[in-house]
Amino acid sequence: MSTQPSINEIPLQNAGIQKTRSVCGYCGVGCSLDILTKDDRIIGIQPAMDGPSNKGALCVKGQFAYDYVHHPDRLTQPLVRRADGQLHPTTWDEALDVAAQGFQRAVDQHGRHAVYGIASGRTPSEANYAMQKFMRAGFGTNHIDNCSRA
Amino acid sequence: MSNPYTDMAKTELAFCIGTNMTECHPVAATFLKKAIARGAKLIVADPRRIRLAEMADLYLPLRVGSDVALLLGMAHVIAREGLVDQAFMAARTTGGAAFLEHVQQFTPEWAAEITGVPAQDIETAAIWYGSANAAAIYYTLGITEHICGVDNVQSLCNLALMTGNLGVEGGGINPMRGQNNIQGAGDAGAIPNSYAGFQPVDIPENQAKFEALYGRPLDSERGMTKVSALEQAGESIFAMLIDGENTLVSDPDRTHGEHALKSLDHLVVIDIFLTETAALAHVVLPATAWAETDGHFTNSERRIQRVRRAVTPPGEAKPDWWIVSALATRLGFAGFAYDSPKEVFNELCRVSPIYAGIDWGMAEKGEYQWPIPYKGHPGTPRLHEDEFINGRGIFRVINYRDPAEVVDAAYPVWLTTGRRLQTYHTRTQTGRAQGIEYFVPEEVLEVHPDNVAAWGLQDGGWATMRSRRGSIRIKVKATERSPRGTVFASFAFNETPVNILTGSGYDPITQTAELKVCPVRVEAYEEVAGPA
Numbered sequence: 001m002s003t004q005p006s007i008n009e010i011p012l013q014n015a016g017i018q019k020t021r022s023v024c025g026y027c028g029v030g031c032s033l034d035i036l037t038k039d040d041r042i043i044g045i046q047p048a049m050d051g052p053s054n055k056g057a058l059c060v061k062g063q064f065a066y067d068y069v070h071h072p073d074r075l076t077q078p079l080v081r082r083a084d085g086q087l088h089p090t091t092w093d094e095a096l097d098v099a100a101q102g103f104q105r106a107v108d109q110h111g112r113h114a115v116y117g118i119a120s121g122r123t124p125s126e127a128n129y130a131m132q133k134f135m136r137a138g139f140g141t142n143h144i145d146n147c148s149r150a
Numbered sequence: 151m152s153n154p155y156t157d158m159a160k161t162e163l164a165f166c167i168g169t170n171m172t173e174c175h176p177v178a179a180t181f182l183k184k185a186i187a188r189g190a191k192l193i194v195a196d197p198r199r200i201r202l203a204e205m206a207d208l209y210l211p212l213r214v215g216s217d218v219a220l221l222l223g224m225a226h227v228i229a230r231e232g233l234v235d236q237a238f239m240a241a242r243t244t245g246g247a248a249f250l251e252h253v254q255q256f257t258p259e260w261a262a263e264i265t266g267v268p269a270q271d272i273e274t275a276a277i278w279y280g281s282a283n284a285a286a287i288y289y290t291l292g293i294t295e296h297i298c299g300v301d302n303v304q305s306l307c308n309l310a311l312m313t314g315n316l317g318v319e320g321g322g323i324n325p326m327r328g329q330n331n332i333q334g335a336g337d338a339g340a341i342p343n344s345y346a347g348f349q350p351v352d353i354p355e356n357q358a359k360f361e362a363l364y365g366r367p368l369d370s371e372r373g374m375t376k377v378s379a380l381e382q383a384g385e386s387i388f389a390m391l392i393d394g395e396n397t398l399v400s401d402p403d404r405t406h407g408e409h410a411l412k413s414l415d416h417l418v419v420i421d422i423f424l425t426e427t428a429a430l431a432h433v434v435l436p437a438t439a440w441a442e443t444d445g446h447f448t449n450s451e452r453r454i455q456r457v458r459r460a461v462t463p464p465g466e467a468k469p470d471w472w473i474v475s476a477l478a479t480r481l482g483f484a485g486f487a488y489d490s491p492k493e494v495f496n497e498l499c500r501v502s503p504i505y506a507g508i509d510w511g512m513a514e515k516g517e518y519q520w521p522i523p524y525k526g527h528p529g530t531p532r533l534h535e536d537e538f539i540n541g542r543g544i545f546r547v548i549n550y551r552d553p554a555e556v557v558d559a560a561y562p563v564w565l566t567t568g569r570r571l572q573t574y575h576t577r578t579q580t581g582r583a584q585g586i587e588y589f590v591p592e593e594v595l596e597v598h599p600d601n602v603a604a605w606g607l608q609d610g611g612w613a614t615m616r617s618r619r620g621s622i623r624i625k626v627k628a629t630e631r632s633p634r635g636t637v638f639a640s641f642a643f644n645e646t647p648v649n650i651l652t653g654s655g656y657d658p659i660t661q662t663a664e665l666k667v668c669p670v671r672v673e674a675y676e677e678v679a680g681p682a
């Protein structure tokens with residue numbers, strides 16, 4: 001932190017609570033907020049009073065709907081479908097190999113327009129840029145879209 | 151949006167059409183409330199008597215799918231009453247004369263017949279909109295999720311062009327985006343028709359530019375839309391990479407979507423949960439969630455904002471940009487040796503003229519709204535102030551069309567779908583947030599109390615709802631928010647898959663699904679005694 005902490009931040013720091021400025025991940029208003037964390041877990045959200053789009057406002061989703069981040073159902077390992085028809089946990093190395101082989105096979109058999117990419121309107125722009133580059137610079141097709149079309 | 155959120159508080163008249171703003175964009179709605187407190191007028195056009203309608207000075211309860219008729223009737227009145235901004239039309243637009251001639255036939259009485267809104271209210275709306283100094287239009291999926299979605303949007307543009315309500319503080323045409331980074335996905339080029347920065351793929355200079363940048367021949371033809379690609383699954387599309395989207399549940403005509411994904415030879419899904427879609431994949435790759443990764447989102451007002459990692463991702467989950475790049479590298483593709491999101495973002499800025507003025511580190515406080523054409527440029531809070539990006543604003547001659555399916559004797563009721571404040575799309579996120587699930591424990595069908603009685607239903611009881619594509623069982627809630635003859639359900643819940651019923655047609659240009667309108671039949675659910 002380069003700036004001096006303000007008076008109200010000192011008690012947070014003393015309690016071992018960190019604040020990270022970010023943007024709500026739910027809708028296109030893009031409210032600025034501070035993520036409060038302790039021991040590497042999110043414990044609360046505070047609206048950013050100086051947020052350029054929300055000026056301190058947050059709705060119920062931005063304020064409270066963050067439990068999913070630490071939910072026990074989160075995927076923690078890559079999965080591949082094996083001969084028994086089920087998905088099984090595996091290493092990144094094997095998962096990437098199987099994923100790559102399937103695309104290579106489709107292109108070898110049916111040409112470069114046989115592959116398609118659907119990017120996400122929830123992930124950062126960096127993810128979207130990588131996805132479209134994968135389809136265009138990688139395969140040489142414009143077969144890329146995102147979820148905005150419903 | 152053409153104008154910044156802060157402009158909402160400065161408008162003289164807000165015309166909200168097909169936007170359930172208080173539920174879907176509540177923070178934006180607070181700006182609107184400020185404008186109303188200052189004396190601004192509010193017109194709300196929506197088939198349902200939504201909360202926003204209660205705040206309105208004028209509420210237009212139009213029949214689902216009849217927006218174009220309403221907007222043509224309003225254009226007619228604006229022209230007839232001499233409220234056209236002649237100077238703006240002459241200096242900044244083309245096609246105006248043909249448009250003004252076209253709308254002469256669409257009297258408010260004609261529009262009243264189709265929309266069910268009294269002709270006098272259509273006149274009042276047109277006169278208010280046409281005579282305000284700064285009138286703003288706000289819309290969301292209610293407008294775009296129709297077979298005529300593009301017609302709806304162009305009809306709104308025509309209204310703004312004929313009254314000079316573009317490029318002015320407190321005016322503009324302002325679509326409110328549903329998902330947090332839908333705008334950024336388009337900015338980055340994740341669309342079939344444009345490279346990053348909305349550079350169309352079918353312009354030869356763009357093709358040449360990106361062939362040089364990416365070091366390989368590229369196509370000058372647009373790609374397929376997602377809707378076509380799903381239709382082509384197993385026909386001409388054989389392998390698919392899907393990032394963080396529960397395609398199966400959120401698409402209309404869900405039975406079809408599931409079948410499409412199962413027809414693929416190879417499906418790779420990147421996600422944070424094992425969603426219904428991921429469960430069909432051959433390979434599932436675990437991604438970081440919000441608060442676990444660094445990068446940028448672009449909001450509805452084109453503001454580029456930094457998102458930051460605050461906690462460690464679980465297990466071996468990786469950022470999406472890393473996963474895609476690793477997969478590309480496995481396939482032997484060059485140009486994916488990124489070490490950080492910073493390198494990816496800086497490349498995006500370098501190749502996109504609308505981002506040319508920034509790089510990683512310059513959007514830390516959300517200072518910039520694109521276009522930012524060069525370093526030192528302050529960004530562009532308000533579009534079209536001096537001229538339109540493509541020269542002149544173009545009027546389009548639009549005609550009203552009926553929805554893809556209309557009510558008849560077999561399916562006499564309009565079903566319209568949408569989302570609710572507390573749920574978010576298919577609930578993969580909020581469904582796991584304890585505090586939120588509490589508010590809407592299960593999905594309900596909102597039915598006008600008169601219809602509840604007439605159709606033999608019970609408030610709180612079960613109903614069977616059928617369309618031409620299937621049937622579902624759903625709980626009934628009697629409410630005057632629904633007009634008579636129209637019922638409402640949201641598509642957030644997998645347990646009550648409303649999307650089995652919808653999906654009767656697509657907008658021919660954008661291929662946005664007709665999620666909003668579908669004729670159905672609603673009957674009391676008969677408990678059939680099972681084998682004992």
Ligand code: SF4
Nearest residue numbers: 024026027031059062
């Ligand atoms: S806090 Fe609410 S209004 Fe703001 S971005 Fe999040 S979901 Fe949208």
